[in-house]
Structure formats: structure tokens, C-alpha cells
Amino acid sequence: MMRVLVSGATGFVGRFIVEHLLAHGHEAVAGVRPDASAAAGALPIPISRPPFSRHVDTVALPLDPAAPLPALDGIDAFVHAALEHVPGRYRGGEGDDPEGFRRANGDGSRRLFEAARAAGIRRCVFLSSRAVYGRPPDGALLSEDLEPAPESLYGSVKWDAERALAALDTENFVTASVRATGVYGLAPDRPHKWESLARDYLAGRPVEDRVGTEVHGDDLAAAVLLLLTADASLVAGRAFNASDLLTSHHDVLAELQQATTCRHPLPAPADRSHFAQMDTTRLRSLGWAPGGTARFRADIAALADRLAATSKETRPSGQ
Template sequence: MEKKTLLVTGNLGYIGSTLVPILTDAGYDVIGYDIGYYDDCYLVPAPQKLVKQIKKDIREVTEEDLKGVDCILHLAGLSNDPLGDLSPDLTEEINFKATIRLAECAKKAGVGRFIYTSSQSIYGISSSSKEVDEEGEKNPITAYAKTKWQSECELRKMCSDDFVIVYLRPATAYGASPNLRIDIVFNQFVAFAFTNKLIQIMSDGTPWRPMTHIRDITAAFIACVEAPSELIKNEAFNVGTANNNFTVSQLAKAAQGCVPGTELIFTGEHTDPRSYRVSSDKILTVLKDYYKPEWDITKGAEELIRFYELVGFDKETFTGYKCTRLKCLKKRIADGMVDDDLRINKC
């Protein structure tokens, strides 16, 4: 079979830095496309065997950048609710308008497949009594979630037999990565246990969160690269496992159990309106021959502890900028590397 060329946007980020080595080890030629906000945030070296690295703002992508690409895996963007709240207008510009520009350029360049990273946050607040499937009501609350749903809706109009688009909706990610994030709930809870032996929850612990290990998310991307078009064309898939819905309390207790002597406190001072349980049955059935998740939170917590030990993760790292995306971007702006529109300043 002819070797495929894949372009991964956001290849230097939390998921991308885990995904790309798996793709290249599987025999794919990979082009990276990343603006470089988080270049110096790696906790361990993680060189990527790329055909080439494009260092460029996703808002400036051109058709020429995409020539010869068979499939795009689009991860780039402002990656969570706090970043989205930094500037709702910029979030729309980067997460929505740039996504559509990328897809338009891809279609003109003859790219055959486009895998879009959406989010389960598009479901917003839903009844906790049942798990939401892909057809469930969409109720995006944050600027980030709204741009994800907006992008899905617009991309659906562009999908064709020659330009197959699929929408992956991962649950909240967790797990070790060379470019680690601790601004996501489970990684943060394990980090609190590891560094402080104290996990303090500001809510009452009752909100539900679907969770997916970062390597199961990468497995979903590979499944969508390899699956036949008729299985994925204009389809959305919640990415997770059969048992991946947890209350915040359950996640905190799982993290507490990893480090003996860790204290767990619920203050209940802040309510969290986001609560939803999500079904991953569709991906587990439709793509059963291609998607085989292997992780759970116990295994993931053990992996995180080993990783924190490996990198000497400490309180300074925890409170620093490298593992928290909003802190990092604010530092880039303060240092003059990035302007107020989040564009790299040309020196």
C-alpha cells in the first residue's frame, strides 16, 4: 500500500507530541504545522521524525502549505475554556474561522481526508441520568465549546466523496505527554497528590466528567486515518471507552489513591455548571475493527506518577507556566513574543 502523507496541526502540543511519534512509527510520512507557542514547555526531549515542520499561524495557512497531503489531522487551536475566555473574539478567529480556512485550502489542494478535533464540551449541561450520544442536544456554554460546534456545522457543508470529513469529540483528556498539561482535571489532581499530598476541590464533587486517555485519543485519530470512507464520512464520534464517565469526586479519590497519605477536601464554595455523561458506543461499534482503547484512570494515574517521578515534577513546575496554557500565553504576551492578537512578533 502506498505510504500516506499526513499533516498534523498542533503537532508540538499536548496531544500532538504524543500522536506524531506513533504515526511515524506506523510508517506514515508526517508534516508538522504549529505556531510554536509551547516550544519550550517540554518536560522531556521528544524529537519528531517529520518530513518537515511548518512554523506558522493557523490563521495564515495557504493551499501551497497543503500540497501533496493525503489527510489532515487538525488539532491546532486555543485548547480549553480558560483560553477561550481570554478573548472570545480571538477564540472564534482561531478555532472557527481558521479551521474553515484550513478546510477550504485543503479541499483546493486535493487533500482527501480531514479529521477535525471537536469536543464533548459542545453538550454543555445535560441530564446526568443518561449518557448523551452523538445525536444528543448541543448546549455549548463557553466560547471554546461554541467554536467547536460552529466549526462542525460549517464543515458538514464542505464534506464530499473527494473530501471526507470526520469529527472526533474527545472526552476530557488525561495522561502523560512530553508537552504535559496540568490545567486538565485528572492530570491536575494527580499532580496535587504528588506534590502536596493534598487535593482540594472547590465544588461539591458531584459534576460528571467523561474522561479519555491521551493514547486512546491518538488511537481514534489513527482509526479515522485507516477506516474506509463509508464508515466515517460526515460522521461524529464521541471518543472514549465503555466506562469513562466519572464524578469529580471519583476522579479526586482515584488520584488520592495513587499517593498514600494524600488528604482530600471538598470546600463546595464554587458551583460548576458543566456536568454531562457521554456515550462512546458509536465509535466502539462502528469503528470496532480500527479503534481499540486500552486505558482507564487507574492505569493512567499510575503512568502519571511514573512520569512525574521521571521528570522531577515539583511545586515550582506545578505553579510555573510550562504546563498551564493560559499562564504560558500570558507570559508570551508579557515577554513580547506574542502580540495581543496572539500572533508571533517578528523580530
């Protein structure tokens, strides 16, 4: 069993990581944004309505590189999944403060990595992004051997953090980065990434197709745990692509049709032949096996159930 500190633990991806760790017999410690009312560095600190299936200790873990950090004693591994950004935006997440965005997610991340190594933490995994590749040629297959060429500040900050972490890799501090594509998945108390799309379609409003690569949140969490436990010689200082499906809004709504009685016309399928997919051979060679189409279909069916339940709850009495 490991005791794993997860920054950004209450975020969308962070929740999947924490729950996956718990389900596999590990202890998770949730790194959360500091509460101004909490004592600096207090461990643990309270947070309102912890979003996990069972009790998880929490620590104030700031991305501000000038803020005090808590002691990291007793932690075996660190997963850095936190990102300071405008809510709902990753690319463009800097809003009108690009320098603050770079300071928090660049300098702040580097300081967390250094603190983890200084504290004797043995493993560290960083949640990076497909955005480090920038805008590849049409139809390209993105492998980890390609030289990153980010075109957004988000991608640039992720690439800088990857390099900062890899530079700290030692026999006693094994590091890895996971370059995640778009992440989907139904989570309690949070809107599904395709919920607005589904609601528009069910209401008969016009929708357009959009193509993208996706991975389920629990499959991404499985990749993180794999990188924390795999033989150090196979992961040390390396980056790993995490992607599962090339899909589209058309595919999402086709599955929604199967799960409901709605038969509104589907959007015209977009051309997906030009979309660059991610080569996940490196991660799969470690034993990673994402859920594929079966998991995608089950997730959309669960989304349909949620929407149906919500509709019943909001329906006026007597209807």
C-alpha cells in the same frame, strides 16, 4: 502509508496524534504556529527542540484567516487539532478577545478545510469537543444524534467548524469530526493534567472531588487514525463521540495511593449519578477499543513514578 498534516501538532493532543501516526507506519507533517522570523509559508521550517520521538517536517500553518498559507502538495490527509486560546483554558479560552477567538478558530478553521480540499487532500478529521452538547439534562446519555446546543463560545466555535467541514464533504474529500471529552495522559516535557492535584494530595493539602469523563490521548489518537482509514461510507460527514471513563479526582488519588506510600485521607466522593456520559457506540462499531481502567491505572502509576523522580532531583544533597 499516508502523509498526514496535523495542525496544532506540538500541543498536548497533537503530540499524541503525531506519535500514534509514526508508530503505525505513517508520515506526519507538523503544522505549527508561524514564527515571525521564518519566511511566510516556508516548508519545512525549523522549530526549537521538536517534541517528537523522531524527525518530523514542520510547516507554518496559521489560524489567522488573512495570513498566507503554505503549499499543501503531497499531503494525503489533514487532521485539524489546532486551537487558538488562552493557555490552559478551552472553555473561556477566548479570554478578553471573543471576536479574535471566533475569527481564528471559526473563520481560520474554515479556510484550512477549504485549502485542504482545494489541494487535493483526500481525508480530513477535525478535533471537536464534548462542549458542543452544552449543558445536557442530569444523567443524559449524549449521542451524536442529539442536536448540539453549545453554551460556551468554545463549544459554539467547535460546532460551527464541524458544520463547515461537513458541508465540504465529497467523494474525493472525506470528512469526519471527533467529539472528544477530557483528555489525560503522561507526555514528555509537559505537566500531567492531574499533576497539581497529585502534588497537593501528597503534600497533605486539602483537595475536593470532581467528576468528569476522560479518554487517554493515545486512545483519542487511535480514533483519529481510524477515521482516516475506515471505509469512507461509514465516516463521511459524520461526528463521532470519543470518551472512555467516567472518573473523578477521588479515583485518581485512590490509584495514586496504590502507587505510593502516601495515605492521606481521600476527598469525599462526589455524586456522579447526575453526570452525563457519552455514547461511543458509533466509534466502537468501527473497531475502536480504548484502554479503560487498565490504561488509567498504568497512567497514574507512571505519574507517581515521575513525581518520585522529580522529588529526588529537587531534594537537597545529603537527604
